[in-house]
Amino acid sequence: MLELKLDRVSKHYKQKIVADRLEFTFQKGIYGLLGENGAGKTTLLRMIVGVLKPTAGEILCNQREIGKLGGAYRMKLGYLPQKFGYYPNFTVWRYLEYLTELKAVPLETAGDRMEKLLEQTGLLHVKTEKIKTLSGGMVRRLGIAQALLNDPEILILDEPTAGLDPKERIRFRNLLGSLGRDRIVLLSSHIVSDIEFIADEILIMKSGKFIETGNQEKMLKTVEGKVWECLEMPENLEGLNRKFPVSSMKNLKNGKVEVRIVSEIRPSEHAVQAAPNLEDVYLYQTGGRKG
Amino acid sequence: MGNKDKFILKEVSIDARQKQKILKKISEAVEEKRYLYHPSLWEIFRGQLKYISGFCLGGQILCFVFFVILLGYFQRQGGDMTEFLGIGSGVSAGIGVFLMVELSRSRDYGVAELEQVCYLNLKQVWCVKMILFGSLDILMLTAMAFGIAGNTSLELIRIIVYLLAPFVMSNVLQLFVFTLLRSRKGEYLQIGAAAVSSGLSLLPLSDPGWYTAAYFGVWVCVLAAALLFLVREIIQVYHNLEEGEGICWN
Numbered sequence: 254m255l256e257l258k259l260d261r262v263s264k265h266y267k268q269k270i271v272a273d274r275l276e277f278t279f280q281k282g283i284y285g286l287l288g289e290n291g292a293g294k295t296t297l298l299r300m301i302v303g304v305l306k307p308t309a310g311e312i313l314c315n316q317r318e319i320g321k322l323g324g325a326y327r328m329k330l331g332y333l334p335q336k337f338g339y340y341p342n343f344t345v346w347r348y349l350e351y352l353t354e355l356k357a358v359p360l361e362t363a364g365d366r367m368e369k370l371l372e373q374t375g376l377l378h379v380k381t382e383k384i385k386t387l388s389g390g391m392v393r394r395l396g397i398a399q400a401l402l403n404d405p406e407i408l409i410l411d412e413p414t415a416g417l418d419p420k421e422r423i424r425f426r427n428l429l430g431s432l433g434r435d436r437i438v439l440l441s442s443h444i445v446s447d448i449e450f451i452a453d454e455i456l457i458m459k460s461g462k463f464i465e466t467g468n469q470e471k472m473l474k475t476v477e478g479k480v481w482e483c484l485e486m487p488e489n490l491e492g493l494n495r496k497f498p499v500s501s502m503k504n505l506k507n508g509k510v511e512v513r514i515v516s517e518i519r520p521s522e523h524a525v526q527a528a529p530n531l532e533d534v535y536l537y538q539t540g541g542r543k544g
Numbered sequence: 545m546g547n548k549d550k551f552i553l554k555e556v557s558i559d560a561r562q563k564q565k566i567l568k569k570i571s572e573a574v575e576e577k578r579y580l581y582h583p584s585l586w587e588i589f590r591g592q593l594k595y596i597s598g599f600c601l602g603g604q605i606l607c608f609v610f611f612v613i614l615l616g617y618f619q620r621q622g623g624d625m626t627e628f629l630g631i632g633s634g635v636s637a638g639i640g641v642f643l644m645v646e647l648s649r650s651r652d653y654g655v656a657e658l659e660q661v662c663y664l665n666l667k668q669v670w671c672v673k674m675i676l677f678g679s680l681d682i683l684m685l686t687a688m689a690f691g692i693a694g695n696t697s698l699e700l701i702r703i704i705v706y707l708l709a710p711f712v713m714s715n716v717l718q719l720f721v722f723t724l725l726r727s728r729k730g731e732y733l734q735i736g737a738a739a740v741s742s743g744l745s746l747l748p749l750s751d752p753g754w755y756t757a758a759y760f761g762v763w764v765c766v767l768a769a770a771l772l773f774l775v776r777e778i779i780q781v782y783h784n785l786e787e788g789e790g791i792c793w794n
Contacts, residue, residue: 302661305788324663332661338654354591355662355669359581399658 285452
């Protein structure tokens with residue numbers, strides 16, 4: 254039984270609290286970490302992979318502190334950092350080969366594994382190309398491929414879809430879906446739709462704290478009855494925007510604007526309640542509780 | 545075909561508890577990592593050698609070759625070996641730069657964060673590289689010391705101190721610069737630091753009196769102090785790695 258537990262994990266940089274007594278237990282499944290820039294997502298992921306040490310608290314893998322597990326823990330890990338670095342003069346193949354050495358993947362299985370992952374990420378045709386010649390999206394896909402090299406039990410992906418075009422994002426979702434649920438996958442993003450499609454469970458972070466955790470159903474319940482849609486004249490928009498958190502706006506042909514608002518109270522006379530989605534939850538939880 | 549019945553199992557009783565036990569064992573075996581193994585020390589060193597940059601390894605080897613040629617030249621010419629000792633000090637002060645440039649590669653290209661979470665992490669990779677380059681340095685310094693000792697009246701121990709002092713001091717300076725730098729352009733500063741160290745190591749040549757027994761105590765003290773600083777710098781570098789500083793810039 255694989256379990257990763259955050260036990261009152263905190264991280265301070267001088268006076269600034271980046272992670273504040275975080276508590277959560279991850280078991281096999283896909284988890285989405287949502288939060289604005291600066292919410293502490295990357296710091297949390299870095300602590301989970303052991304790059305950063307918590308200022309207080311512990312991270313336990315199967316009841317053992319990850320720092321004490323050392324190599325045995327790192328063997329279970331696959332990680333894609335937010336800023337994925339690479340040696341530009343390495344070819345795609347050589348880079349993966351290099352990482353298989355570091356990840357202790359035996360040579361006899363490494364070749365097949367690399368071939369399979371390159372195929373899954375659509376990079377097989379560029380395996381002999383130098384990484385510096387690849388597009389941003391391809392480099393990101395290479396990052397995803399390397400994270401899966403050792404068939405990790407704990408897969409941590411920091412903004413995996415950043416820089417991917419819509420087609421590549423769909424391919425990524427499918428790839429993640431094909432990995433199965435027999436591991437812990439934790440991915441961070443501020444793109445709500447990515448998380449919405451992939452994650453079984455969602456954690457919303459704000460100012461170093463989890464402000465909401467649970468599955469989508471539970472999340473959606475938190476904004477039930479608080480999502481409104483109305484048709485407004487463009488001149489009324491500024492006022493609405495000031496008073497209420499606007500989740501989306503759509504210009505209509507008749508000159509009016511369809512506005513979606515998350516609010517405790519009815520924002521205008523014509524407003525009607527709408528079915529909530531995860532974006533509404535995110536907006537509501539991360540500071541949109543006006544109105 | 546006539547005795548077909550013999551092979552038909554009429555009734556098989558299944559022990560449910562035993563079955564559960566075996567299934568559990570199978571699932572545990574499946575849980576075991578299929579793709580991983582523990583590489584031997586030899587495999588780790590061989591693996592790292594494959595990926596060390598050509599510039600760094602080649603530069604280090606070229607320095608060694610340059611030194612051997614220089615030694616041969618001085619021996620053939622019957623030149624002043626004290627002068628050779630001075631030049632040797634300059635070379636020994638400069639060779640540390642190849643290790644530093646190699647170590648900073650991970651950081652410069654932003655690969656350090658990724659390497660740090662691998663089974664063989666950055667700390668261990670740096671350790672392997674330090675051993676590899678350090679061995680080459682020691683080989684070179686030993687050859688240099690014996691080469692000089694065979695051609696002068698100086699005792700071997702004094703020659704070793706004269707060569708080690710600039711070598712260690714230079715490494716202290718370079719490690720210090722290494723901990724300060726964050727960007728790719730840093731490698732130029734690193735090379736600059738090595739050049740400054742080499743230049744300073746040539747200073748005793750201006751007055752050969754520095755290589756007399758009267759000043760030997762000063763050399764020993766300088767070497768001892770430099771060694772202390774070197775150990776402190778290495779501990780600091782590893783501490784920064786442990787804490788994540790030096791890896792996560794953003």
